[in-house]
Amino acid sequence: MNKTKETTTKTQHSDRTNYVAPRVDIIELDTEFHLFADMPGVQKHTVELTCANGELSISAPVAFVHNSKRVVLGNSLPEGYRRLFTVDDTVDIERITAEMSEGVLKVNLPKKECAQSRRIAISVN
Amino acid sequence: MLIKWNDPWTALQGEMHSLRDEMEKVFGGLLSSSDNRRHADDISAVRILEDQAGYVIEMTMPGITKDEIDLEVDADNQLIVKANRKRELEDVVLHRHERAFGDICHNFDLPKDVDREQIDAELRDGLLHIAVSKRPELQHRSIEVN
Numbered sequence: 001m002n003k004t005k006e007t008t009t010k011t012q013h014s015d016r017t018n019y020v021a022p023r024v025d026i027i028e029l030d031t032e033f034h035l036f037a038d039m040p041g042v043q044k045h046t047v048e049l050t051c052a053n054g055e056l057s058i059s060a061p062v063a064f065v066h067n068s069k070r071v072v073l074g075n076s077l078p079e080g081y082r083r084l085f086t087v088d089d090t091v092d093i094e095r096i097t098a099e100m101s102e103g104v105l106k107v108n109l110p111k112k113e114c115a116q117s118r119r120i121a122i123s124v125n
Numbered sequence: 126m127l128i129k130w131n132d133p134w135t136a137l138q139g140e141m142h143s144l145r146d147e148m149e150k151v152f153g154g155l156l157s158s159s160d161n162r163r164h165a166d167d168i169s170a171v172r173i174l175e176d177q178a179g180y181v182i183e184m185t186m187p188g189i190t191k192d193e194i195d196l197e198v199d200a201d202n203q204l205i206v207k208a209n210r211k212r213e214l215e216d217v218v219l220h221r222h223e224r225a226f227g228d229i230c231h232n233f234d235l236p237k238d239v240d241r242e243q244i245d246a247e248l249r250d251g252l253l254h255i256a257v258s259k260r261p262e263l264q265h266r267s268i269e270v271n
Contacts (some may be wrong), residue, residue: 023223027214036213038224040185040251063250067263069181074172077183104250105186 002086003034019059019082022105031116033109038058038079038104047105056085058105169229170206179258180239184265187224187251188213194253198241199271204233204255 020116022037039047041062049058061080091109098107172183187193188210195207208229235241235257243258 024221025219025224026221028218028220033220034214036224038185038187038251040187043250065254069176070172072173072175072180074170074183077172081244101190102248103185 008115009037018078019077019080020078022081024083026088030109035105035107037105037107038103039105041077042081042100042103042105044100047098047100049098049105049107051083051087051096054087056087056096056107056109058085060105090124099112101114135259169210169231171231173197173233177259177264179256182233182252182255182257185251186210186229186248186253189229189248189251191248194246196246196255198235198244202235202239202241203227204235204244206231206233206253206255257268 020110024038025034025036027034027036035056037058037121039049039060039062041058046063048057059080059082062077064077086099087109090111092112095110096107098105100106170185174181174183182204184206186208189208193208196205198204206229210226210229212226238259240258240260245256247254247256
């Protein structure tokens with residue numbers, strides 16, 4: 001997965017007007033945040049994940065199949081997913097990593113050392 | 126008129142019954158009849174497509190592996206898809222919670238033109254594709270004129 005990088009033009013993402021926001025969960029652990037985004041139909045290698053200027057951007061097209069078939073029930077799959085998140089100072093941007101399986105993108109956002117809670121031992125004299 | 130991919134179930138609930146009746150008349154039977162549909166659609170949305178060779182039932186199954194999916198056709202020609210989506214982590218601080226978890230159950234009454242022996246299923250990138258072929262004698266075929 002991509003780590004920190006400047007946004008570059010990607011032709012496959014050129015028309016994102018029909019992209020929808022994926023459902024996400026954001027959880028906080030002692031040393032990191034986890035962001036899970038449900039993006040069924042997305043192939044791992046097509047995900048564009050960038051972090052710049054305090055903003056985490058997720059964008060991915062949905063891989064189309066069954067184009068020749070008639071839809072009997074239901075609407076079209078979204079053309080893609082896109083969502084932006086603000087990342088504040090507590091996150092160590094250089095160490096953001098991500099993985100994807102079964103249509104779920106999981107982004108690990110480690111906290112900076114100073115932002116992690118730590119227990120302080122009290123010595124008794 | 127059609128079920129939207131990401132719309133909350135509650136917004137469409139009122140329309141569903143009249144929609145179902147309409148659809149039954151036109152498409153003769155290949156419709157989901159899940160009991161706990163409200164919950165199921167939040168976790169797993171369904172789309173049905175058709176061409177000359179058969180139908181494809183497509184459903185979202187994010188975060189679910191193929192071993193966790195139970196797929197069967199019963200004696201009444203009903204296709205039943207079951208799965209359960211579990212959270213990745215329990216007892217954690219949640220800053221945002223939009224994804225749904227729990228039981229998924231979709232039922233489909235297979236129409237008469239279907240060959241129940243010719244059903245293939247494939248799970249790819251969180252999407253389950255179930256291909257149901259039409260009976261060969263009922264498929265469209267061209268006849269050459271000599």
